[in-house]
Amino acid sequence: MGRKILLENSDIPNIKSFDVFRAHGGYVSVEKALKTMAPDEIIEEVKKSGLRGRGGAAFPTGLKWTFLDRKSNKPRYLVCNGDESEPGTFKDRYLMEKLPHLLIEGMICSSFALGVNTAYIYIRGEFKYLLGILNQAINEAYKNGFLGKNILGTNFSLDMYVHPGAGAYICGEETALLESLEGKRGNPRIKPPFPAVVGLYDCPTVVNNVETLANVGYIVNFGGDAYASIGLGKSTGTKLISACGKINNPGVYEIELGMSVEDFIYKEEFCGGIKDNLELKAVVPGGSSVPIVPKKIILFTASGEKRLMTYESLAEGGFESGTMLGSGGFIVYDQNACIVRNTWNFSRFYHHESCGQCSPCREGTGWMEKILWRIEHGFGNMKDIDLLVSIADKIEGNTICPLGDAAAWPVASAIRHFREDFIFHVQYPEIIKNIKHGALYKYENQD
Amino acid sequence: MSGQKINHILHQKQNIPICFSETTLQKVHKIIAHYPEGKQKSALLPLLHIAQEELGGYLNADVMDYIADLLKIQSIEVYEVATFYSQYYLDPVGKYVIEVCRTGPCAICGGEDIQDYLEEKLQIKDGETTADGLFTLKTVECLGACGYAPVMQINTEFYEHLTPAKIDTILEDLRLNATNDKHLDTTWAEKYS
Numbered sequence: 055m056g057r058k059i060l061l062e063n064s065d066i067p068n069i070k071s072f073d074v075f076r077a078h079g080g081y082v083s084v085e086k087a088l089k090t091m092a093p094d095e096i097i098e099e100v101k102k103s104g105l106r107g108r109g110g111a112a113f114p115t116g117l118k119w120t121f122l123d124r125k126s127n128k129p130r131y132l133v134c135n136g137d138e139s140e141p142g143t144f145k146d147r148y149l150m151e152k153l154p155h156l157l158i159e160g161m162i163c164s165s166f167a168l169g170v171n172t173a174y175i176y177i178r179g180e181f182k183y184l185l186g187i188l189n190q191a192i193n194e195a196y197k198n199g200f201l202g203k204n205i206l207g208t209n210f211s212l213d214m215y216v217h218p219g220a221g222a223y224i225c226g227e228e229t230a231l232l233e234s235l236e237g238k239r240g241n242p243r244i245k246p247p248f249p250a251v252v253g254l255y256d257c258p259t260v261v262n263n264v265e266t267l268a269n270v271g272y273i274v275n276f277g278g279d280a281y282a283s284i285g286l287g288k289s290t291g292t293k294l295i296s297a298c299g300k301i302n303n304p305g306v307y308e309i310e311l312g313m314s315v316e317d318f319i320y321k322e323e324f325c326g327g328i329k330d331n332l333e334l335k336a337v338v339p340g341g342s343s344v345p346i347v348p349k350k351i352i353l354f355t356a357s358g359e360k361r362l363m364t365y366e367s368l369a370e371g372g373f374e375s376g377t378m379l380g381s382g383g384f385i386v387y388d389q390n391a392c393i394v395r396n397t398w399n400f401s402r403f404y405h406h407e408s409c410g411q412c413s414p415c416r417e418g419t420g421w422m423e424k425i426l427w428r429i430e431h432g433f434g435n436m437k438d439i440d441l442l443v444s445i446a447d448k449i450e451g452n453t454i455c456p457l458g459d460a461a462a463w464p465v466a467s468a469i470r471h472f473r474e475d476f477i478f479h480v481q482y483p484e485i486i487k488n489i490k491h492g493a494l495y496k497y498e499n500q501d
Numbered sequence: 502m503s504g505q506k507i508n509h510i511l512h513q514k515q516n517i518p519i520c521f522s523e524t525t526l527q528k529v530h531k532i533i534a535h536y537p538e539g540k541q542k543s544a545l546l547p548l549l550h551i552a553q554e555e556l557g558g559y560l561n562a563d564v565m566d567y568i569a570d571l572l573k574i575q576s577i578e579v580y581e582v583a584t585f586y587s588q589y590y591l592d593p594v595g596k597y598v599i600e601v602c603r604t605g606p607c608a609i610c611g612g613e614d615i616q617d618y619l620e621e622k623l624q625i626k627d628g629e630t631t632a633d634g635l636f637t638l639k640t641v642e643c644l645g646a647c648g649y650a651p652v653m654q655i656n657t658e659f660y661e662h663l664t665p666a667k668i669d670t671i672l673e674d675l676r677l678n679a680t681n682d683k684h685l686d687t688t689w690a691e692k693y694s
Binding site: 403 | 535536542543546547550574581585586589603610641642644645646647648654657659693694
């Protein structure tokens, strides 16, 4: 336990620069891949590694790569998804800022494996500062012969560019991202066809998350089996967890998948426990979209076993008594947190970010926001609580892209696990109206 | 919603001739070359960032029509994009645009108090600009810096772990900067070196 793949060298001074990165074993995987491996061998190693999409959906990366339409004679594209906008998530920005060359190295190996000659890194527009960092790193890679024509004297050529977005959560959805890269509104496309067949400019395209691609160099260097030996069961490798909220040490941590949630929250080298020695009330472990769960559920499964930081363990019990690892955006709430206010806040976020194509999402997110505002501000009634459940249920699964589900799950789970908080808001509107910003909320002492 | 916004854009049309500087134009052509031939529309998002920054601080119809000409696309293709993304402003803004994150993780760490403090300090509400034209205050959704909450951006530069005292210093520095006419960060065009 405790092995690192991505951030091992992140503290070395000036590791951002090509020379320092190269001196610490950087770009070795590119030499190995281009000179000693066939593209299909790399895909095979990535499949063996068990690497899963680190953006949140956790789809097996190697399998995704095999979907790429290889019969088409159109150009193929690799697009790196650096649109990181899921509330609670700030790991990709950290990785790109600290180790831009690690991403570029992984993208060169991936492009070689996929037969791609043009790759784009899409970053969210708010990360303007990363545009300079990445462009500088790309320039260095060109100068040193790792990008451009005939890389390392082989037949393989690759161009790489950074493309900034302009403020839209929805562009993290891969087809919306492609629309945005084509200079359009970020409206998700209907799937199928999937991007692997009809992607950027209608050409076969692979879209992978920053962290996913950054792992490829390690897999090329040490093999899929070595990667799979890290982690636990089907949750292979490591995961960047961005921890925030009411904890002593917020920040980005690379953990080996399989450690216990309790250790992650309370150990000094990770979150370091709850701020001000308060009690833990709830956790959203994978970005705002995944179900919020109370202390007893995040620490233990329904069968009483310790909950682990793996895809499987966090999901155990389904939505009744489980949640998801998602993007690794780990948000911690202390005993004073107002779950109703937080749910209203997230609903406002999803309403704001809905692209408006699908009625259930466009209208439903707005209704949920309004109803939650009403309850949070002391104007709700008991029927509102069930109405929210009903709306969430009708959005889920009825939209083109997963934003609808992402908007529904936080509401449904908050009511499932914290219904008493909602009831309190309806029963004691006068108390609620006097609490500024929903802080300090001790309903258990009111009766 | 978009229809209203597009009407708003059309009403601002003044037919004032507009052009990037020679240096910026070189960058613009370099950016267009990042995309395959015939796919120059892909450069729209980066070009709108540059235009907003260098041609008046917001996107009016004249600026957008100029970008449409540059990319050989229809004006409406620019308008529909400008009205979709939250970083493009359709109305004049102050020299410094303060964007305060109000989403979940920031909110539970005092983001709402930061917004209150700024409103009181600058005597403006969300979306308004100070009388001296120096500051515009906006609330925005998640800026992807949750571990450093509460957070705001000023002209896309991050300011983290905010407290009232820290805000006082930041605003004071900006007032000094404003008289020196110094930029906070390098420009969008300069990011493409």
